[in-house]
Amino acid sequence: MVFFCLLLCKIVTLTLRNRIKIERAIMNITQQELADKVGVSRQTINSIESNRYIPSTTLAIKLSNLFDKTVNEIFELEGDD
Amino acid sequence: MQKVTDYFNKPLNLLPNYFKKIGLGFILASVVFVVSVKISGIHPTAEKKEMMKIISKDVVLLGMMFIAFSKEKDEDELTMLIRMKALASAFVYIVIFKIVSDVFGIIDQELIENKNGYFFQMMIWYFFVYYSAKLLR
Known part of the structure; x- marks a missing residue:
């Protein structure tokens, strides 16, 4: 039981940070423009940028292709790994 | 396959x-x-x-x-996720509501009269969760 609680705590502390906002600023494009390019809504891009939503693999690859970077360069797993 | x-x-x-x-x-x-x-x-x-x-x-x-x-109009993977979560929560809500209304029904029969309203309640709960989550996304 304790093990499972600890495991759960570990899962909860892990977060996926991303560099989308920075990359978007480098490319000088708005959230709406980025959303249009990858085929999602502006709100979804906003949610990803503020770490409220973890995108699917497909969307992550689309974003990395757009920024011409690898997925690992855009998304980073943070926390007690 | x-x-x-x-x-x-x-x-x-x-x-x-x-x-x-x-x-x-x-x-x-x-x-x-x-x-x-x-x-x-x-x-x-x-x-x-x-x-x-x-x-x-x-x-x-x-x-x-x-x-x-x-x-x-702006359907994407996040909207779909919100929809699924709202559906799941509506299902859980209606099951809990049914059980609670049945338990109270033992004491007061008037409370469980409106059984036809379960679907409406489920839909209303779904809309509440769905549109709230859409606003908060």
Whole structure:
């Protein structure tokens, strides 16, 4: 039981940070423009940028292709790994 | 094998966006029908009254389903996730509500009279969770 609680705590502390906002600023494009390019809504891009939503693999690859970077360069797993 | 992967990878088939308007039309038509019958002063027989009640409720329910299961204008993976979560929460809500109303029904039968309203409550809960989550995304 304790093990499972600890495991759960570990899962909860892990977060996926991303560099989308920075990359978007480098490319000088708005959230709406980025959303249009990858085929999602502006709100979804906003949610990803503020770490409220973890995108699917497909969307992550689309974003990395757009920024011409690898997925690992855009998304980073943070926390007690 | 191809079919199995298609099943898992394809998103949920939803109705086109214009079905939201059709659904709203159904609800409005039902409300207008009920109100016009009341205003006109027509006194239908008990049997007809019951039938009209059932039909109007079913039309409203159908309208709600059209609204719930039609695509958004900005439909994407996050919208789909919100929709799934809202559906799951609506299901859990209605099961808990049923159990609670049954438990209280042992004491007071009046509390469990409106069993037909379960679907409406489920849909209303779904809309509440779905649109709240959409606003917060």
